[in-house]
Amino acid sequence: MVRLAKVRRNFPDLFFAHLDQPNHHIWIQPVARLLCFRGRYSPIHLVNQHRPCQLSALSQHSDVKIRPAREGDIPDLLEMIRELAEFEKLSHQVSATELDYREHLFGQDPAAEALIAEAGGKPVGYALFFRTFSTFLGRPGLWLEDLYVKPGYRKNGIGKQFLLRGAEMARSRHAGRYEWCVLDWNQNAIEFYQKAGGNILEEWRIVRMEENDIKLLSENRDSGNC
Numbered sequence: 001m002v003r004l005a006k007v008r009r010n011f012p013d014l015f016f017a018h019l020d021q022p023n024h025h026i027w028i029q030p031v032a033r034l035l036c037f038r039g040r041y042s043p044i045h046l047v048n049q050h051r052p053c054q055l056s057a058l059s060q061h062s063d064v065k066i067r068p069a070r071e072g073d074i075p076d077l078l079e080m081i082r083e084l085a086e087f088e089k090l091s092h093q094v095s096a097t098e099l100d101y102r103e104h105l106f107g108q109d110p111a112a113e114a115l116i117a118e119a120g121g122k123p124v125g126y127a128l129f130f131r132t133f134s135t136f137l138g139r140p141g142l143w144l145e146d147l148y149v150k151p152g153y154r155k156n157g158i159g160k161q162f163l164l165r166g167a168e169m170a171r172s173r174h175a176g177r178y179e180w181c182v183l184d185w186n187q188n189a190i191e192f193y194q195k196a197g198g199n200i201l202e203e204w205r206i207v208r209m210e211e212n213d214i215k216l217l218s219e220n221r222d223s224g225n226c
Contacts, residue, residue: 036201038179064153066161069114069126071106074098076123077114084148088183115165117149117158125149127162129169134176141177142170163196181206 069077078098085094104111117125126148132141144166149158170178180198182189190200209217 036179036181036204036206038177038199038201064117064119064124064156064158064161066115066117066158066165069105069116071102073114073116073123074101074105077101077116077126080123080126080148080150081146083150084146112145115162117153117162119153124153125158125162127166129166132177132179137176139176140173141179142166142173142175144178144180147180159192160196 075098078096078101081096082091082094085091105114112128112130114126114128116123126146127144128146130143130145132143133139134141144163147159147162149162167178169175180193182193184190194200
């Protein structure tokens with residue numbers, strides 16, 4: 001699981017709902033409104049279990065397909081990311097450009113990967129993942145960073161299919177953990193994740209340092225203030 005040195009940049013929120021103060025001058029901020037989730041036991045358990053929510057249920061939109069993102073999807077992907085930020089009232093934090101995504105999703109050393117939900121030939125949702133590592137297990141893991149479905153396509157099983165595809169990815173890569181976070185007020189998403197086999201890690205808190213905080217900390221390493 002994340003430690004202080006393993007800070008995550010953004011955190012996912014499942015759109016199934018109808019869906020800190022700084023520490024001295026180095027500004028290490030605990031994010032109190034996010035709950036950590038871990039696929040219960042293992043990604044294999046999440047894929048194989050049989051529960052009433054049935055992750056494999058077919059969407060009412062029969063023409064929906066989920067596929068790996070392509071470089072040509074970047075404009076649509078960035079548009080959906082901005083929609084996600086607007087819902088969370090965080091639009092002012094979005095500074096990413098198409099060039100950023102071209103480099104970090106499709107460049108020589110990709111930092112993340114994405115899936116696109118497509119209906120009628122147009123993107124209607126996305127999920128974004130990146131690799132983690134557990135020192136306790138000595139194995140890689142998979143982190144679900146974002147999961148978003150456009151309003152007109154929600155409650156039709158698309159989010160469930162995204163979650164299942166992530167579990168399948170984790171299983172095929174022999175990941176020891178499949179993890180994500182959820183806002184603590186999003187009760188619909190929390191209940192969905194629990195039914196899917198996720199465990200809330202109540203004892204863990206997310207810690208974040210923004211770019212300027214990182215700069216301040218690195219510059220103050222010899223000052224004795226840490």
